[in-house]
Amino acid sequence: xxxxxKEQPIQIPSEYNFAAExxxxxxAHPDKAALLIVEDSGESVTHTYGQxxxxxxxxxxAFTELGVTRGDTVMVLLxxxxxxxxxxxxxxxxxxxxLPGSEMLRAKDIEYRIKHAGVKAVIAFPPLIPEINTVRSGxxxxxxxxxxxxxxxxxWTDLNPLVDKASETFATVNTRADETAILSYTSGxxxxxxxxxxxxxxxxxxxxxxATQWLGVxxxxxxxxxxxxxxMKWIWSPFVSILGKGATAFVYSGRFSPTRYLKLLESFQIxxxxxxxxxxxxxxxxxxxxxxxxxxxxxxxxxxxxxNREVIDTFRRxxxxxxxxxxxxxxxxxxxxTFLGMEARPGSMGRPSPLVKAAIIDExxxxxxxxxxxxxxxxxxxxxxxxGYLHDPERTARSYRGNWYVTGDQGRMDxxxxxxxxxxxxxxxxxxxxxxxxxxxEDALVKHxxxxxxxxxxxxxxxxxxxxKAFVILKDGTTGTPELVYELQDHVKKLTxxxxxxxxxxxxDELPKTNSxxxxxxxxxxxxxxxx
Numbered sequence: 001x002x003x004x005x006k007e008q009p010i011q012i013p014s015e016y017n018f019a020a021e022x023x024x025x026x027x028a029h030p031d032k033a034a035l036l037i038v039e040d041s042g043e044s045v046t047h048t049y050g051q052x053x054x055x056x057x058x059x060x061x062a063f064t065e066l067g068v069t070r071g072d073t074v075m076v077l078l079x080x081x082x083x084x085x086x087x088x089x090x091x092x093x094x095x096x097x098x099l100p101g102s103e104m105l106r107a108k109d110i111e112y113r114i115k116h117a118g119v120k121a122v123i124a125f126p127p128l129i130p131e132i133n134t135v136r137s138g139x140x141x142x143x144x145x146x147x148x149x150x151x152x153x154x155x156w157t158d159l160n161p162l163v164d165k166a167s168e169t170f171a172t173v174n175t176r177a178d179e180t181a182i183l184s185y186t187s188g189x190x191x192x193x194x195x196x197x198x199x200x201x202x203x204x205x206x207x208x209x210x211a212t213q214w215l216g217v218x219x220x221x222x223x224x225x226x227x228x229x230x231x232m233k234w235i236w237s238p239f240v241s242i243l244g245k246g247a248t249a250f251v252y253s254g255r256f257s258p259t260r261y262l263k264l265l266e267s268f269q270i271x272x273x274x275x276x277x278x279x280x281x282x283x284x285x286x287x288x289x290x291x292x293x294x295x296x297x298x299x300x301x302x303x304x305x306x307x308n309r310e311v312i313d314t315f316r317r318x319x320x321x322x323x324x325x326x327x328x329x330x331x332x333x334x335x336x337x338t339f340l341g342m343e344a345r346p347g348s349m350g351r352p353s354p355l356v357k358a359a360i361i362d363e364x365x366x367x368x369x370x371x372x373x374x375x376x377x378x379x380x381x382x383x384x385x386x387x388g389y390l391h392d393p394e395r396t397a398r399s400y401r402g403n404w405y406v407t408g409d410q411g412r413m414d415x416x417x418x419x420x421x422x423x424x425x426x427x428x429x430x431x432x433x434x435x436x437x438x439x440x441x442e443d444a445l446v447k448h449x450x451x452x453x454x455x456x457x458x459x460x461x462x463x464x465x466x467x468x469k470a471f472v473i474l475k476d477g478t479t480g481t482p483e484l485v486y487e488l489q490d491h492v493k494k495l496t497x498x499x500x501x502x503x504x505x506x507x508x509d510e511l512p513k514t515n516s517x518x519x520x521x522x523x524x525x526x527x528x529x530x531x532x
C-alpha cells in the first residue's frame with residue numbers, strides 16, 4: 001500500500017545559504033544566547049548570536065587569507081564546542097564543501113576520505129595530529145593542515161592567531177541552492193564508506209519540517225541535542241535545527257553518564273531534548289528516576305534506531321513526557337516520525353513527513369498491501385534527498401528502484417499509515433546510533449597476523465540495540481583465547497574508529513558462504529537472533 005503524502009508545503013529558493021539565515025537573526029538579536037557550553041567540570045560559558053557570527057566571520061576571513069575558497073572540500077574533525085559551530089558557519093559563509101568527520105576516526109578512515117573527496121584542508125583538534133601525520137604525505141590534494149591551538153609540529157598551522165587578527169566583517173556568499181555544501185560519509189556493506197552529497201538548499205527543507213514539526217524548537221527554548229560533530233545528525237539538530245530557529249544550544253562536552261545527563265536536564269531546565277535510544281535506555285534504568293524534576297522539558301525526540309516501548313512508557317510515567325521517534329538517514333532529512341500533535345503508537349516509527357511520499361514496496365518496486373513486510377521506500381522527487389554518492393554512480397543508481405529511493409530498511413505499514421520497523425535489508429550494523437559497515441570491521445580484523453578470515457554482524461543487545469559481533473577463523477596452529485579476543489579488539493580500535501570494534505568475538509572453523517564464495521552474513525545474524 002502507498003501512502004499519499006500532503007502536497008509539499010515548501011519550495012526551496014534558487015539561492016540559499018544557511019549561514020546567511022543565522023546572520024540575519026544575529027543582526028536582529030545580537031545579545032540572544034546562541035550557545036551554552038558546559039564542561040565536564042561543571043564550568044559554563046555563554047556565547048551570544050552576535051559573538052558567534054563575529055567569530056564565524058573571523059574564521060571565514062582566515063580561510064580566505066589561507067586560500068580556502070568556494071567549492072573547496074574541507075574536512076572538519078572537531079569535538080563539541082564553539083570551534084565546531086564557528087567553523088561550520090565560517091565554511092558555509094565562503095561557499096566551501098564541509099566534510100564532517102568524527103573525532104574518533106583513525107588514520108585509515110581519515111586517509112580514505114581525504115583521497116576519495118580530494119580534500120584541500122583538514123581542520124583538527126590536537127589529539128588527532130599524529131593520526132593525520134601518518135597519512136598526509138600520501139594525500140596529494142591536501143594543502144592545509146589546520147588546528148585550533150597546540151600546533152607546534154611542522155606543517156601545521158594554528159588557526160587561533162589567524163582568527164584573532166581577522167576582521168569580524170564578512171559578506172556571506174550567495175550560494176545556489178543546488179551547490180554541494182555537505183559531504184557526509186556513511187558505511188556501506190561492501191567497499192569503503194559512501195560520500196553522501198547534500199546541497200546548500202538542504203537546511204531550508206530540514207528547518208521547515210524536522211526542526212519545526214518534529215523537534216518543535218521555539219525561539220525561547222534551551223535545546224540539548226546530544227549528537228557529536230562528525231555526524232549528519234549533528235548538522236540535523238545541534239546545528240541547523242537550533243540556530244535556524246533562534247534558540248539556544250546546550251552543549252555538554254563531558255562524557256556520558258545517565259545520572260549526569262539527568263542532573264543536567266534538571267539543573268539547566270532543558271526544554272527540548274534529542275538523544276539516542278541508547279542514552280534514553282540507560283537513563284530509564286536509573287533508580288528512582290522520578291526524583292529528577294524535568295519540569296521544563298516539553299519535547300523529547302529519539303533517532304538513530306528504534307526505541308523500545310518500555311523506555312517510552314518509563315519516561316511517560318516518570319516525567320509525563322512522550323519520547324517521540326524519528327527516522328531518517330544520512331541521505332535525507334527526517335523521513336518518518338511521530339510529529340507534534342500526532343497520536344503516538346509506541347513501537348511505531350510514526351508517519352511520513354509532509355515532504356515525503358512513502359511506501360512499503362516489493363522487489364519490483366510495487367507498493368505492498370497493508371501489513372505486508374517489504375522495503376521502506378521514498379519517492380525520489382523528495383526535495384531534501386541527497387544529490388548522490390560522490391564518484392560512485394553505480395551505488396547511487398542501486399539506491400533507486402524505479403521512482404523510489406530504497407532506504408535499505410524493511411518495515412510494514414498499518415491501516416492508518418503508521419510505519420513499523422522490521423530490520424535492515426542489508427548487512428549494515430546500527431549500534432548505539434552509529435552506522436557500521438561489516439566490511440570495515442572485517443578488513444581491520446584480517447590485517448591481524450593471526451586472523452585468516454572474519455565476518456561481522458549485528459548481535460542483539462538490551463542497551464545498545466545491537467553490538468558488533470565478529471566470527472573469526474584463525475590461521476592454522478592458532479588457538480582462540482580470551483587474551484586473543486582482547487588483542488583483536490584493541491587491534492580494530494587502532495585501525496578504525498573505536499566505536500566499530502567487535503564487542504563479541506567467536507572463534508569458528510568455517511563461515512557460511514554462497515556458491516560463489518560470498519559470506520552469508522544473514523545466517524550469522526539469524527544465529528545471533530536465535531540466541532537472544
